Amino acid sequence: MSHSIHSSIKEIQKDMYFGTEVLNRVSFLREDNEFITRSLFHPSTRFIFFNRQQPLVYKNYGTKLAILTNGNNQVNIDELTPGVHDKLGVTGTKFLANGLYEGIPGWKSVLNTWNEDNRNHDKELRAGGKPIFLFMGLLDESIGLDVNSLKGESEPAVSEDDDGEKYLDHQGRYQGIAYYAVDVTRNQELSQQLIEFVNRCVNEQQGTATSKPKSAEENGVYYTHSRKHFLSFEHKEASLYSYGAMFFNWLKTNKFCPGCGHPTIPIHAGGKLACTNDAKTEPTAEKPEPRFICPVRSATVSNVSFPRTDMAIISIITNRDRSKILLSLGKRHAITKMYSCTAGFMEPSETVEIATKREIWEETGVNCAEVSIVMTQPWPFPSNLMIGCMGVVDFNGTDEVIHLGHDNELLDARWFDTSFVRKLVYPDEVAAGEDESFNPEGILIPMSESIAFSLIKLCVDEARNAHKL
Structure with a gap:
């Protein structure tokens, strides 16, 4: 919902549409490969999907942004309503009955491939049909999450990646639920699988999975390009959409290095661009240490390597x-x-x-x-x-x-x-x-x-x- 027209300016400044603080970005952890690996595979992790910067939605149920999890039966987190809730906590209902691990064939393989590419700064990181991942941040106590309320929700581990907890705990210092945005533009097969998966989930929730299942079109499950939908999201959804869309626009429009023209890849979990030109100068008496030929890679500070606004x-x-x-x-x-x-x-x-x-x-x-x-x-x-x-x-x-x-x-x-x-x-x-x-x-x-x-x-x-x- 949008702001009430009677909201104060102070309230609007704190909860601006497209700009509400919904995650702790912990941007420094984008370079921590251990953290990225643990957060990527954790059952509680949320994923938001984009195709050509268009978000996946199921609009017939309140123009909702489709937010999916790795594991089954993950907890639902209540909205933080000013003056009503002091902490985000468990609502008592499940977030989604089905997770991506079981719902999408080869999902774990997709995660493994990207994780290794990201860790090694592989030059083929965005080649072929590979999706692009962006670590968005943690829903944690700084954003109002009551971690203690999730402790009682732990269940027996069901896989090597599942520690049984319904939230991520990294080094005992960073605790919460991780969010990723995923651009599936280059993988239309995965893009369609996601539509079909969300549609199955909606049919199950509506009790029509076995009797008379509705099509994705009937359920309003698709990647939307409509500003009418973008401007109808709940504030948290609007900010998550804005976050992912702006990053993916930057990645789409910066495929080549402005210094040397070589392809660029998104490293640090999507938060930084790196030129793939490894060529270096020959050592000389004046400059015995070889330097990258690319002026961007050799620069002390490279503004073109980071997102622009x-x-x-x-x-x-x-x-x-x-x-x-x-x-x-x-x-x-x-x-x-x-x-x-x-x-x-x-x-x-x-x-x-x-x-x-x-x-x-x-x-x-x-x-x-x-x-x-x-x-x-x-x-x-x-x-x-x-x-x-x-x-x-x-x-x-x-x-x-x-x-x-x-x-x-x-x-x-x-x-x-x-x-x-x-x-x-x-x-x-x-x-x-x-x-x-x-x-x-x-x-x-x-x-x-x-x-x-x-x-x-x-x-x-x-x-x-x-x-x-």
């Missing part, structure tokens, strides 16, 4: 007393009449504040007097971080004048009375029979999952609070 600013524009809000209509929203905040990408050597002022002027012609940073949101389309700001404009007869002729991106931009915008944010405040009279043009604002909505809401709330004072 494209920074974009998005700003709500208002005046000093918050009585006016400037919203704009982009060309692609002409039919829906959705007015939103001003946004654009940052440029090198630009501060957030200067980028915000620049984008406001370039798109609307308005001169912004001051800028404050409010909140941020990851936006996985494909790999952006939206930096939400508030820009204040002094109404002096010049700075607030709108001019759309600079870069010609917008169809319209207007200063709206905040009292009008408030009714778009809080539709329950619209009086009966007032729907058409207060908004004859049918103007819309962005959906509540977006940072644009949160910024607009912040502004109208500040106006109301200022009025009360």
Whole structure:
């Protein structure tokens, strides 16, 4: 579910859609081969699957992200609801009755192959039909997991990889449930097997496995490309989807080294790219130690080896007393009449504040007097971080004048009375029979999952609070 429109900014900052903290990334453990091996094969480990950056879902049951486990009968973990649950714990029902070990032929072989390739930095790591794995992190006590509640769930070990515990314990220091994202784009056979496996699980849960089993299409089991689904996930699911999708976009678009053109492979459990060019210079009297010919491999610091995030600013524009809000209509929203905040990408050597002022002027012609940073949101389309700001404009007869002729991106931009915008944010405040009279043009604002909505809401709330004072 999305945030309630009555959520406070503090709550939204903590639980931003696509950006909720759901895992302890323990990124330093990506280089620990022992940990990766133990977490990869543990029965409790969760897997999220992507095909061409599209996540596997079973949408007919609440647009749920399909999260699968290695072992059978793994425990279900309750959602952490602020003010209700202090700790995540066992719900009393099983997470899924069936696990990948029994449900997918050759699953353990797939894990073994990737584990050895990752451990040895094999040059063929993403060759042929091999899936790409990404270690995402641990659901642990720092994220609210009550490890003690899982201790009573231990069962007799059923395999050499199963220690009987329902959570991973590494060196007595890192305890929890490991999560991996898996890109199966290169292995369509495995991709289809996963669809069929999840569909069998759904049929069993619905009691239709033997009587009249439904097809995957009937059960809504597939890899979705729809933003309608991405924006309908529960917050935890949305953040897990965003995490995997952004990493896999980076891996897909960086298959070759920018320094020498050789293929790259994702090492450290998917968290770092490595050039496969092993060629070195010949030793000389001046430089007796050979160096890699590839400038990326020989560099002290290589930014291209790590994931990138494209920074974009998005700003709500208002005046000093918050009585006016400037919203704009982009060309692609002409039919829906959705007015939103001003946004654009940052440029090198630009501060957030200067980028915000620049984008406001370039798109609307308005001169912004001051800028404050409010909140941020990851936006996985494909790999952006939206930096939400508030820009204040002094109404002096010049700075607030709108001019759309600079870069010609917008169809319209207007200063709206905040009292009008408030009714778009809080539709329950619209009086009966007032729907058409207060908004004859049918103007819309962005959906509540977006940072644009949160910024607009912040502004109208500040106006109301200022009025009360």
